[in-house]
Amino acid sequence: MNKEIHQHSNLLNITNLHANIGDKTILKGLNLQVNAGEVHAIMGPNGAGKSTLASVIAGRDKFTVTQGGITFKNKNLLNLSVEERASEGVFIGFQYPVEIPGVSIAGFMRAAVNEQRKYKGLDPLSIFEFQALMEEKQKLVGLTDKLAGRSVNEGFSGGEKKRNEIFQMAMLNPDLAVLDETDSGLDIDALRVVAGGINAFRSKHNAIIVITHYQRLLDYIVPDIVHIMVNGKIIQSGGKELALELEKTGYAEYE
Ligand SMILES: Nc1ncnc2c1ncn2[C@@H]1O[C@H](COP(=O)(O)OP(=O)(O)O)[C@@H](O)[C@H]1O
Numbered sequence: 001m002n003k004e005i006h007q008h009s010n011l012l013n014i015t016n017l018h019a020n021i022g023d024k025t026i027l028k029g030l031n032l033q034v035n036a037g038e039v040h041a042i043m044g045p046n047g048a049g050k051s052t053l054a055s056v057i058a059g060r061d062k063f064t065v066t067q068g069g070i071t072f073k074n075k076n077l078l079n080l081s082v083e084e085r086a087s088e089g090v091f092i093g094f095q096y097p098v099e100i101p102g103v104s105i106a107g108f109m110r111a112a113v114n115e116q117r118k119y120k121g122l123d124p125l126s127i128f129e130f131q132a133l134m135e136e137k138q139k140l141v142g143l144t145d146k147l148a149g150r151s152v153n154e155g156f157s158g159g160e161k162k163r164n165e166i167f168q169m170a171m172l173n174p175d176l177a178v179l180d181e182t183d184s185g186l187d188i189d190a191l192r193v194v195a196g197g198i199n200a201f202r203s204k205h206n207a208i209i210v211i212t213h214y215q216r217l218l219d220y221i222v223p224d225i226v227h228i229m230v231n232g233k234i235i236q237s238g239g240k241e242l243a244l245e246l247e248k249t250g251y252a253e254y255e
């Protein structure tokens with residue numbers, strides 16, 4: 001395969017996306033193209049619709065797409081279920097991760113990894129293969145065996161939830177990861193660990209969209225492209241310097 005073409009292959013293509021919750025329009029004509037090998041940052045004030053965008057990409061059904069479309073690896077993403085999207089290689093780390101009482105991280109991940117393998121026509125991992133994968137990926141974010149044995153997100157601190165999120169991402173090895181406010185509530189040490197896990201995951205073959213209100217995270221995860229999202233659409237895009245400008249001016253001039 002031509003390496004040049006492969007490196008620049010389009011993963012996600014969002015055109016003129018409009019989405020509602022109930023009868024309230026939140027996304028109002030959003031365009032975004034993400035290629036393999038790229039890290040994009042989406043920044044914007046509270047209420048801009050950043051988390052809504054993550055939910056629409058994930059396929060959460062409380063949001064309705066009323067106009068425009070999303071393709072992922074040239075497939076119409078909007079025709080796929082939440083599970084199919086995940087199996088196709090879309091991972092969403094939510095701002096407010098759900099708790100799953102009674103299901104351990106290890107058990108949850110084993111089911112998730114094997115479901116994805118089944119979708120791809122692969123045999124499930126043996127318990128030994130799975131444990132080896134767990135160990136390798138746990139190290140990335142310093143997730144302990146004790147934490148991996150606990151119910152998913154139940155009683156986790158903010159830092160533990162975000163570590164778990166990056167661990168899950170590393171286990172599933174998606175083509176596209178959308179990380180919503182991964183930096184929120186993290187002290188500087190936890191931020192470094194989480195950013196280190198994200199950077200280790202970064203490759204020519206995948207893409208990451210980092211959603212963040214603050215510039216701070218981007219000191220650790222240096223984006224290729226920065227977008228400013230206001231009132232349901234992207235109003236400006238640029239290089240990493242755009243995030244630094246924004247840090248100085250704030251969002252006031254965009255609102
Ligand atoms: N479940 C919901 N019900 C009603 N309105 C919602 C819901 N979720 C989000 N919104 C509204 O959608 C808008 C965008 O929210 P959100 O996507 O969370 O923005 P951001 O992540 O950029 O802060 C806000 O005005 C918010 O109040």
Ligand SMILES: [Mg+2]
Binds near residue numbers: 050051052095180
């Ligand atoms: Mg949000």
